[in-house]
Amino acid sequence: MTADNARSDKRLELVRLIIFCVLSALPFVAVPFLREHYGEPICTGEAANSSGISLFLTIGMISPSVANILTRLITREDFKDCRLGLNLKQENVKYYVAAFAVKIAEAFAGALLVWGIFLRDVPLSELFNKDFFSMGLPTLLAMISFALTGIVMFFGEEFGWRGYMMPKLLKLTSKPAALIIGGIIWGLWHAPIIVQGHNFGLDYPFFPWLGILLMCFDCTMENCFYTLLSERTKSVFPAVICHGVNNQCGISVAITVLFSEAALLSFEMPQHFSIILSLIITVPITVVGITSFVLFCRDKRKGSR
């Protein structure tokens, strides 16, 4: 009887997860129609700069949260364990700080890799931005502060992925499998817009499959870190902050604030630079991801699944 109950509970959780995934992906049904309307891929060129596409992407980013709420209502699940508290206890403060610090460190590590690969020939005296403290730093602070203010969009994703999907996956399967499957689902969710040029553009080898694969890999690594933060604090907000800082203060911002204008102008952009840059930033993301994966899977604390 107990085994039967456990099996039927798991079946119910699986059904909920499927409903959630379908509802999260629903807005992207509009992508082919938008492509038709704009006459070009919607994430590149003039279409990408239009306010209509910005609005569509904003709605897309909120859809996982809406899916969370709708799934709970449809399947008559309660709203306990929504992870909406801040849980700002002393032992959790370090996770909130890590949410900022790790992402900024990743961006700068990526920038240093760009230096190592493409800017080695630039003399050190000309490489770094001499106005870093007067111009670079305020720009970086402004971007981070906009990440805080844009919290609603990033909350829109994280309330769905870390607030609903990951707890469900952790109930259904082992920790390693949950982290990997969750990352792949999150990566594949981006697939309709990657085909439209999001993140990587259109002109890279094996388009769009390489882009989708890279996105799945990056999302899996990111998922490890975000899940570690949200499971340790029992709150989605560290992951929200992390996501915001990741989107607003990526490698491009780090390159712009760290290196001088002369160094950047001397740089000859290779073909397929977007995807190359994404591959470069994957290195620090992977380091953080693997570390988080190990820390999370080894966690034998009371209360951790």
Add this chain to the structure above:
Amino acid sequence: MAGLLYKELVLNKKALLLTSGVAAVMTVYILLMSATSIPEDMSELTIIFAAIYFIMFFMVGFLQTEFFRKDESFKWCGFVTSTPKAARGQVQCKYYAVLIANVVMLSWLSLVDSVAAAFGASSMSTMLHVLFWGQLLINAIEFPFSLRFGVDKGTNIKMGLVLSLVLAAIIYGLFGDISFLTSDDAVENIAKFFSGDGMGLLGMWFIGLLPWVALAAYILSCKLSEKLYLKGVESYDG
């Protein structure tokens, strides 16, 4: 905490409905004006929208005053202090409630701004950013006074702060460079100011540091209010 927050929601239903009603009307106005205006009118519209966003945050300021006023009762404060949450929980609940109200308004206005921008209006995300964090900073100064000396005193402090800013702007107007206001492009210049276009270095520092200063002030203000709360309770009626 959830229980105390639910209490805030129930006790302040009317104020919440009023704020929501005003927000709904303003939203419809913004969207209609954005959809039906010609590009040449966008600068004037930006200024009107800036005023509307300011009014919406002012409405939240009115709402948060009600959060504090409703609990200015000696019996209630005595009761809640005897519960496991104690005075600390009561104070934290107020701060959370105000933060949630401001975040909800910011989220709603950000969405409205995105839709208005889709229709061709200028995006005002920078101004929303400043309004949100500026409101939190002013709250951080006001709330300890509200809890220690009463809501009326706290509101007076807030008005004093706002009037100081207005006075500073007037003094700047008297002695500073206001050529951007007197030129032929005055309307466009004001619209650019509100939408954050062409922000200088000082503006970037201000935008970058404001959230951190506001957050730190808000947290410290909460800690201070926890210490002052019971002293303030002694002066309440009922």
